[in-house]
Amino acid sequence: MSKFKKDGKKKLPGISTASLPDIIFILLFFFMVATVMREVELKVKVKTPDASEVQKLEDKSLVSAIYIGKPTKALQSKWGDEDRIQLNDAFAEVHEIRDYVEAKVTKIAEYKRKKHMISLKVDAEAKMGIVTDVKQELRKANALKITYSTRKGFDAKK
């Protein structure tokens, strides 16, 4: 008879779940670090065009976004299906951009203000007319650093 043999019925030991919280916490920390808070709820449909000569934007706190596109399906009955501008959480007109830029710039620490950048998140199907109006307004607001937000993956040869 073996010394280690236990007497009685064999019983499967339950799997210890003591480390489960730790695993979940690690996942949680990963997501907290790797993601950023969603700032606004999109009211316009924006599917940016693709491009290959893209640069990553380093500091999100220095970037303010302007969204341009058609209102989402649910809002089309009220707002129509023309291209519209969204600033913060609401639809806006072109002339409101200057105030928006000013409000954003004052939130940035003074020594970083030169690096402030406007990210134009424009739907691929939008027309250039409204984009041009926005750009002219940005020039007047002296927000000259802009970036056309794009997805990766464009190849002109194809």
Next chain:
Amino acid sequence: MIRETPEINAGSMADIAFLLLIFFLVTTTMDVDSGIVRKLPPPVEDDRPIDEVNRRNIYTVLINSADMIYANGKPGSIKTLRSDVKEFLTPHFPDNPRFPKVEAIELEINSKKIPYYKSKGIVSMQNDRGTSYEIYIHVQNELAGAVRELRDELSNQHYGMTFKELLKDDDVAAKQIQKAVPMAISEAEPADFGGDQ
């Protein structure tokens, strides 16, 4: 006598962590913002005299409201735009009337002064108000690509690395490359031939 303290039940810890995890999954986004960076020209007064630029130094890219591209007066295609613009912006010395004029400048590379002929070519882009944003970005992309490739070539020749690597590595050297190959893209005010559609 020491009283035994009862153990706290940690069984619900996992559930609490799960709830937190789901909260973060829902409220955050992962996408990194990336895009084509451009600088707008500063606002100008209307009575400012228009800079005279020699006709042969300009390469015009027109996009009409039907998204058709006219490159230097001829119907063009997005497929050949990059190589065409690249050829146009490559400095040609001695002077060739088919290409823009060149300007002799000095570059300081590895603390040696090197003579260089810089092309005075400018790409002028004009679009209609009815042009779609997608084709506009694609053209912008190709123009930026042409300039980037020219910079890469010069950077490779002198430093053995691409311009992007050089920009991280040596700011001053990158400035010299930028001086030799400027981002010479100008945008005209859009016309309204086709009208908004």
